[in-house]
Amino acid sequence: MKFAPVLGSLVLFGVIVQIILGFQVSAGVDELIGAHILMGVAGLVVVLVLTAMAFRSKSATIYPKVIMGILTLVVLVQIGLGFQLLNGADALAVSHQANAFVILGLSLLIGAITMKAAKKQSSPSSS
Numbered sequence: 001m002k003f004a005p006v007l008g009s010l011v012l013f014g015v016i017v018q019i020i021l022g023f024q025v026s027a028g029v030d031e032l033i034g035a036h037i038l039m040g041v042a043g044l045v046v047v048l049v050l051t052a053m054a055f056r057s058k059s060a061t062i063y064p065k066v067i068m069g070i071l072t073l074v075v076l077v078q079i080g081l082g083f084q085l086l087n088g089a090d091a092l093a094v095s096h097q098a099n100a101f102v103i104l105g106l107s108l109l110i111g112a113i114t115m116k117a118a119k120k121q122s123s124p125s126s127s
């Protein structure tokens with residue numbers, strides 16, 4: 001589970017950058033759309049790796065498994081919405097925006113759970 005905090009921080013950082021990029025794109029900075037798409041898809045890969053780690057971990061409780069499962073689905077939906085936006089479904093921009101904040105919230109939550117678990121593992125009383 002050593003890589004989990006690193007990958008988790010990467011996801012959190014990536015989501016914040018994605019939200020900033022997204023608002024730039026919708027404000028008309030079209031050059032950033034490529035980076036926005038690339039980061040979205042790369043983010044899905046990292047989320048999938050983290051989800052696999054959560055499910056394979058013996059020490060993890062049910063919470064990281066459920067939250068990572070939900071996060072995977074929400075990121076998939078976000079990419080689906082993104083491609084529909086690219087195809088001109090402008091009415092979906094609101095859903096794409098709202099979904100972005102759901103992803104941010106879940107990333108923060110999983111970060112908090114990971115930190116709590118790491119603290120527990122490193123404290124002498126519980127080992």
Ligand code: HEM
Nearest residue numbers: 018019022023025026037040079082083085086093097100
């Ligand atoms: C985790 C991944 C993603 C996050 C957090 C995210 C977040 C955002 C946010 C916050 C906006 C601004 C929305 C608005 O102002 O209404 C936006 C816009 C946009 N995003 Fe994403 N996005 C993600 C992935 C993607 C992907 C994979 C694609 C394309 C395949 C995409 C395509 C777009 C497009 C086309 C816009 C501009 C919408 C408009 O014209 O208003 N996004 N994104």
